[in-house]
Amino acid sequence: MTRYFRDYPARTGDRKLFKMEHYLELYDELLGGWQGRDVSFLEIGVYKGGSLPMWQGFLGPASRLVFLDIDPTCAALALPGTVVEIGDQAxxxxxxxxxxxxxxxDLIVDDGGHQMHQQIASFRHLWPQLADRGLYIVEDVHTSYWPGFGGGLREPASFIEFAKDLIDRMHSWYTEDDAGFPLHPLAREIGGIRFHDSLVVIQKRLKEAPVAITAQNGQVVRSRRMLEVRGRRSIF
Ligand SMILES: C[S@@+](CC[C@H](N)C(=O)[O-])C[C@H]1O[C@@H](n2cnc3c(N)ncnc32)[C@H](O)[C@@H]1O
Incomplete structure (x- = not known):
């Protein structure tokens, strides 16, 4: 496994980087397959600009690297080959x-203001801009438990509750309650959702209805019957 992110803090220059330490090991684990790839990348939140060289050094040389921040002074922190846009993530x-x-x-990282309405508005408006098999990463979701950020335990307006709701939407293929739990368009778009300490990762995976297979002696039979069955406790 790459140690790029774990080793990065010791290699920083004069630009201050501001991350939770355990994200770095997670990024090595989650993003290893993206190292050196030419991709299109967006990070919300520039602060002192310390993450720009980190992402630039990790991704391929022809990557498109876009950063945004509400603070106009961040515009001066753009590096050659990067773009810094100034505006409100909400x-x-x-x-x-x-x-x-x-x-x-291909990759979107929200490390901006961490207020509930900001994280949710950014997800809603940027999710359609995430490519198939791309990752949408929201950092510092512990603010979902902080009233000062619009959060609180089980606070319906928190990002954590919003993200939990995405779990249901992803599974809405399998609903037996078409009125109360209808098929949601995100069932066709979300491949997976990972909850880590303070960090949520949502994978885009454009797909048709899931297929069950039976396989024996190399003969594979595919079926979507599980999505047609209603009133059963289990398809298995
Ligand atoms: C945690 S810092 C970013 C740290 C940086 N990504 C790093 O890794 O070093 C958060 C940044 O989000 C910016 N921010 C706060 N509210 C924002 C908003 N509504 N829209 C865009 N950026 C915002 C702040 O100006 C600040 O620079």
């Missing part, structure tokens, strides 16, 4: 402009 018009100008993205 402003739909700004996010739509970012999408039109620079999308679609």
């Amino acid at each position: 402003d739909p018009a700004f996010l739509d402009r970012i999408g039109r100008a620079h999308g679609p993205f």
Whole structure:
């Protein structure tokens, strides 16, 4: 496994990097397969600009690297080969402009203001700009438990509750309650959701209805019957 992110803090220059330490090991684990690939990348939150060289050194040389921040002084922190856009991550018009100008993205990291309405608005408006098999990463989701950020335990408006709801939407293929739990369009778009300490990762995976297979003696039979069956306790 790569140690790129774990080893990175000791290699920083004069730009300050601001991350939870355990994200670095997680990024080595989660993103190892992306190392050196030419991709389209977006990070919300520039602060002192310390993450720009980190992502630039990890991704391929032809990558498109876009960063955004609400603080106009961050514009001066752009590096050659990167773009820094100034605007509010909760402003739909700004996010739509970012999408039109620079999308679609393979990786999106939200390390911005960490307020509930910001994380949710950014996800809603940037998710359509995430490419198939791309990852949408939200850092510092512990703010979902902080009232000062609009959070609180089981607070319905928190990002954590929003993300838990995505779990249901992803599984809405399998609903037996078409009225109370209808098929949601995100069932066709979410491949997986990972909850880590303070970090949520949502994978885009454009797909048709899941298929069950039976296989024996090399003969594979595919069926979507499980999605047609209603009133059963289990398909198995
Ligand atoms: C935690 S820092 C970013 C750290 C940086 N990504 C790093 O790894 O070193 C958060 C940044 O989010 C920015 N921010 C706060 N509210 C924002 C908003 N509504 N829209 C865009 N950026 C915002 C702040 O100005 C600040 O620079």
